[in-house]
Amino acid sequence: MSADLVARLAALTPEQRALIRQRIPQVPRKQPQLTPGQRRLWEAHRWVGDRPVDVVCQVVRLTGAPVGLDLLAERVLGFVQAHEALRTTFESDGEGTGDGVRPVVRPRLPPRVVRTRCAGADEAHALARELAAEPFDLANGPLLRVALAEGTAAGGGPAEDGADGAWLLVVVHNLVFDAWSFELLLDELARTADTGPVAAPPFSGFAHEQRRLLESAAGRAAAAYWKAEVAGAPPPLPTDRPRGSGTGRSGARVEFTLPRAVADGIAAAAQREAATAYTGWLAVAWAALAEYGGRDDVLLGTFTAGRDRPGTTDVVGYLLNVLPVRLRDAGDGSHAARTRAARTATRAGLAHAAHPGELIAEERRVPGTHPLLDAVFVFDNLGEGGREIQGARAVTEDLDKGTARYDLTLAVYPGPDGARGWLEYDTELYEAPTARRIAERFTALAEKAAEGGHG
Incomplete structure (x- = not known):
């Protein structure tokens, strides 16, 4: 915009600006809507009394090399910020039907990330079930929960040299995530430092x-x-x-x-x-x-x-x-x-x-x-081919x-x-x-x- 045009617009009275706005065609902005799949998931959520049923719950074991959990957490946060679905919550009119729900994409919606230790598969699975059984606040979020767990040695302390590996536990409501999305998350976690993240289409x-x-x-x-x-x-x-x-x-x-x-x-x-x-x-x-x-x-x-x-x-x-x-x-x-x-x-x-x-x-x-x-x-x-994350073998x-x-x-x-x-x-x-x-x-x-x- 030229300096002359800026000056002329600045000199207009409020009445003149209002008249110009009236003459400019207004393009209505479409409100986000649930897809048919999301509408079914919302109605199913109400059907079961808001119990978490349609939930992605994955347990990833990382073995063979030490894993930096700080880097994993950083990658998870970046992945959420890049993909709008994971920053989406759902506002309801209170009627409980899919027709009265509006998706809201938030500028920021950090996931819940917890750090812990797990002595083995039974403990990791129990923690994942606990995360999956906790009700989701669909209106406020977050709808993604991640637990990063170090393996523990026989005495209860951290395992040496990654011998017992680490655990990545991912729990997400299906309204914003599916099995393919989980593979995309693993791709991001497996990305090497010399490559950038892939594009994140909305x-x-x-x-x-x-x-x-x-x-x-x-x-x-x-x-x-x-x-x-x-x-x-x-x-x-x-x-x-x-x-x-x-x-x-x-x-x-x-x-x-x-x-x-x-x-x-x-x-x-x-x-x-x-x-x-x-x-x-x-x-x-x-x-x-x-x-x-x-x-x-x-x-x-x-x-x-x-x-x-x-x-x-x-x-x-x-x-x-x-x-x-x-x-x-x-x-x-x-x-x-x-x-x-x-x-x-x-x-x-x-x-x-x-x-x-x-x-x-x-x-x-x-x-x-x-x-x-x-x-x-x-x-x-x-x-089924498996991945390596920070040099560790990842098995879901x-x-x-x-x-x-x-x-x-x-x-x-x-x-x-x-x-x-x-x-x-x-x-x-x-x-x-x-x-x-x-x-x-x-x-x-x-x-x-x-x-x-x-x-």
């Missing part, structure tokens, strides 16, 4: 692009596809106790492991059907749940990262999308036939995978924290928090030694023997399917 940009997509022709086509896909959907799977309105989503897990021969066999069988290992395992899950429910028509939830569009790879926030997969044409009932049908169903949905699962119209309503889905399938190989350890996000969650994690997994169940709906029976049938069917994969 979550609000993703939210804006998602709304724009929904209003487009592609968005309308996706809505029509998913509406047809779930039309006439089967009822939810049977439970030991009736579904009601008061479940607090208390949960437990039945864990299992399968040898490498089984994992390799399922992958080989899937490859013969031009399918992925994920599809092969999905076919096994379908068989187990169809047997349990007494019908081959099964509606399962599956997860997509929600990062297939340009510019979303480095976004921190809740981009995860939970979509239904309709599995119903089992053919002759063989594993090969189920794999082919699962491949067809998943590939058809890929073209519309950006459509928020929460917006899919459906005829059935499931009481609980998700309006459409009672059971979901998880197949996760994120971060899974944690049972004692909660259940869905009625049933069947998870499979492949690895170099085979596959491990668990069946998580809502203890207010299912008895432990029922959950064990489902998990045992899943492993038995996986072993049977793998026999055909080695040949």
Whole structure:
């Protein structure tokens, strides 16, 4: 702006300035809005009485080299400042519905970072569960809690030369974070001193692009596809106790492991059907749940990262999308036939995978924290290659928090030694023997399917 123009503006009377403002077109500033995924999480939070259920809770063990916890803390603080999602809180009008909630991005919102010591895995896991069980103040934050713990020697003092390593415990509400975001955090912590941090695209940009997509022709086509896909959907799977309105989503897990021969066999069988290992395992899950429910028509939830569009790879926030997969044409009932049908169903949905699962119209309503889905399938190989942080090997350890996000969650994690997994169940709906029976049938069917994969 030129000095002459500045002088002329300064000489204007208040009335003249007001007249100019009236003549300048005012562009209304859009208020931030919840994404459909965030709205579901908010409503689920209210459903369970504000109990922390939709929470990322990760335990990272650091071994093999001394770790500077001060540097870790500094990197965490910088990561939060760089990513607006982690500086976001949620103001409510008091009605308790997602429509009355507004995201507020704060200039600064430091996470809670605590320093402590842990004698071993049991103590670290107990501390992580404690952090995850503490209620979140969504209106004021912070929504990220981090504990940095030194390992301790037998006598209770600090371990020498990092022999017992260190622990990084991360607890974040899903409203601002997902599993991919956790990997981005680990990338930042693993960054060497001679490299700078990666760009931090704002979550609000993703939210804006998602709304724009929904209003487009592609968005309308996706809505029509998913509406047809779930039309006439089967009822939810049977439970030991009736579904009601008061479940607090208390949960437990039945864990299992399968040898490498089984994992390799399922992958080989899937490859013969031009399918992925994920599809092969999905076919096994379908068989187990169809047997349990007494019908081959099964509606399962599956997860997509929600990062297939340009510019979303480095976004921190809740981009995860939970979509239904309709599995119903089992053919002759063989594993090969189920794999082919699962491949067809998943590939058809890929073209519309950006459509928020929460917006899919459906005829059935499931009481609980998700309006459409009672059971979901998880197949996760994120971060299986491992990392080094300050020269220490970083291994993420899974944690049972004692909660259940869905009625049933069947998870499979492949690895170099085979596959491990668990069946998580809502203890207010299912008895432990029922959950064990489902998990045992899943492993038995996986072993049977793998026999055909080695040949």
